[in-house]
Amino acid sequence: MPIEHIKDMVDYGIIGILILMSILTISLSIERFLFFKRIDLRNYPSKKMLELDLSKNLGAIATIGSSAPYVGLLGTVLAIILTFYVIGSQKGDIDTGEIMKHLALALKATAAGLLVAIPASVFYNIFMDKVDRILIRWDILYNKD
Numbered sequence: 001m002p003i004e005h006i007k008d009m010v011d012y013g014i015i016g017i018l019i020l021m022s023i024l025t026i027s028l029s030i031e032r033f034l035f036f037k038r039i040d041l042r043n044y045p046s047k048k049m050l051e052l053d054l055s056k057n058l059g060a061i062a063t064i065g066s067s068a069p070y071v072g073l074l075g076t077v078l079a080i081i082l083t084f085y086v087i088g089s090q091k092g093d094i095d096t097g098e099i100m101k102h103l104a105l106a107l108k109a110t111a112a113g114l115l116v117a118i119p120a121s122v123f124y125n126i127f128m129d130k131v132d133r134i135l136i137r138w139d140i141l142y143n144k145d
Helices: 003-038 047-055 058-089 096-142
Strands: none
Touching: 003 058, 003 096, 047 096, 058 096
């Protein structure tokens, strides 16, 4: 694959993956929010069954939160490789405008990774706190272990 296609890989591949991760985070978070809003502890005779339902999809949100920065970093590394290629292939005067465009592409990938990771991590922590509170409430109401 020619080195020139790296820009498209970052623009469409890496940023596309991050957009998909963002959409997945939003949809899973909405699902969890709605689930927590309508949960009825009387439907759970077993604390383990309650824990299973409460923790559903939280692993996916945590995985997105922890891996999105790495996906963004991959885009950054690819864009930096492209920048070095552009610098190395220029004869005579270096076109600083072209270099700056490629460096901006690198920063865009990093920023996109962080924009996905931060909300996913926040949602995960909020939901884990909610899980802990619901489990404590179940213990208080049913005094079981």
